[in-house]
Amino acid sequence: MLLEAKELYKSYKKPAGIVRKEEVRILKGVSFTLLEGECLGIIGESGSGKSTLGRILIGLEKPDSGAIQVKRSDVSSIKNNPVKQKSSVVFQDYSTSVNPRFKVVDVLFEPMNSLKKLRKKDKLEKAVALLKKVGLSEIYLYRYPHELSGGQLQRVCIARAIAANPAFIVLDEAISSLDVSIQVQVMDLLMDLKKQLNIAYIFITHDLTAITYICDRVLFFKDGVVIEEVQNMAELRNVKEDYSKALLHAAMEMNGGENGAYEI
Ligand SMILES: Nc1ncnc2c1ncn2[C@@H]1O[C@H](COP(=O)(O)OP(=O)(O)OP(=O)(O)O)[C@@H](O)[C@H]1O
Numbered sequence: 058m059l060l061e062a063k064e065l066y067k068s069y070k071k072p073a074g075i076v077r078k079e080e081v082r083i084l085k086g087v088s089f090t091l092l093e094g095e096c097l098g099i100i101g102e103s104g105s106g107k108s109t110l111g112r113i114l115i116g117l118e119k120p121d122s123g124a125i126q127v128k129r130s131d132v133s134s135i136k137n138n139p140v141k142q143k144s145s146v147v148f149q150d151y152s153t154s155v156n157p158r159f160k161v162v163d164v165l166f167e168p169m170n171s172l173k174k175l176r177k178k179d180k181l182e183k184a185v186a187l188l189k190k191v192g193l194s195e196i197y198l199y200r201y202p203h204e205l206s207g208g209q210l211q212r213v214c215i216a217r218a219i220a221a222n223p224a225f226i227v228l229d230e231a232i233s234s235l236d237v238s239i240q241v242q243v244m245d246l247l248m249d250l251k252k253q254l255n256i257a258y259i260f261i262t263h264d265l266t267a268i269t270y271i272c273d274r275v276l277f278f279k280d281g282v283v284i285e286e287v288q289n290m291a292e293l294r295n296v297k298e299d300y301s302k303a304l305l306h307a308a309m310e311m312n313g314g315e316n317g318a319y320e321i
Contacts, residue, residue, distance in 0.1 A: 058128075059257050060091040060114070060225055065123035069107055071311040083109050084120065085281035096251060096258040098268040100304065101278030107261045110278075111227040114259060121254060127224065145218035146176060155202050161188070161213050162198045168220040187216040190253075191246060197314040204219035208239035212246065225257040232267060246269045265308045269293060277301040 060097055067084040083106045091097050099107050104151050112118045114125065127143050145168070148154050165184040169175055175183070185195045191212040211231065218226050228247070232240040248271060250256060260272055268275050269290055277285040277300065285298045296302055 058090050059093045061124075061126045062090075062110075062114070063088050063124045063126070065110070065113060065120045065122050065125070067106075067113060067118070072224045075277050082112070083281050084123075087123070087281070087283060089286070091223070091259060091277055091284055094257055095273045096248075096260055096271050098272035098275035099259060099261045099278055099295075100105055100263065100265065100275060103263070105278045106281045107209070107278055108229055111146065111229045111259065111261050115146050115227050121139040125136060143224045144227065145223040146222060146227045146229065147211070147214050147218050147231040149233050151207060151214050151234065152202065154214050155210065155217075157202050160199050160201055161205070162214055164202075164217055165198075167219060168217055171221070183220070187220055188213075190219065190250065191216045207235055208243065211235060211243060215246065215250070216241070219254060219256065223256060225259065227259045227261065230263070231260075233262065233264065240267065241270075247271060265305065267291075277304065294319075 065084050065087040066082065068080045070078040070084045071081045073079040081266045087106075089097075101107055109118070116211050140304070162181070162184055165187055166180055169180050169183060169188075181198075184198060186197060188197060193209060193212055193216075197205065197209065197213070201289060202213075205213065211234075214231075232243050235243060242247055244267060247258065251258060258271075260268065272290060275287045275290070275293070276283045277287075277296070277298065279300050285296055287293050287296060294305065296305060
């Protein structure tokens, strides 16, 4: 097992009046496992806490309680959260995920600079190799983000995410802003990289079609808890919980019935 999340709780303070704040519990005891090299889908309605969970898993935020074990060692309570060294993230909004003043080469150097010291020549070689891995030639190295298409820029974000050799990547609506044809290309790329590098993914999305295309397993997330797990994607239509059924149904309705693609 690569990662185990145990009983994660997280609250935020929300204004309740002019000075008063009240605590709102977002995660209410989330537990699940992630296996090496698998793609685990997390699907749930807006506001159910998926992105909050994603940020906790990559060490951007700390849970109030609960534990995260990576390769069976507890990382959630350790200072300088080592989960950061084992994970990366790709967000939905590729345009704000990169510094607009950075050329692609600088975007790719960022994670390398936080690793061991590499000579500039080696970093350049690595940057070219990373671009190649995501299907871009080295001519893009010296371009600015605004000189790339959305699909190309998201590929650069994926290259940056794999630069530090993570054991897993959180993909938070990572393909949602792309055109449908580009979404398929990027999912194919992700599956290819998963195979080549044995990385695991946590694929957070509203898009059930994408889940069926790329995921090995899926968790249905509701109101800060996992309410159902589908182990075998062929069984997706046989979900038991009313909430999961409603999500599936809504997605199918929106996309033209049983045979349509579905999106929540
Ligand atoms: N830093 C924060 N401070 C206060 N409240 C927050 C913070 N981050 C998230 N929230 C609140 O937590 C709840 C869950 O948000 P989150 O983004 O995790 O949900 P989500 O399931 O990813 O939603 P979506 O699918 O719309 O992105 C929301 O009500 C949100 O307003």
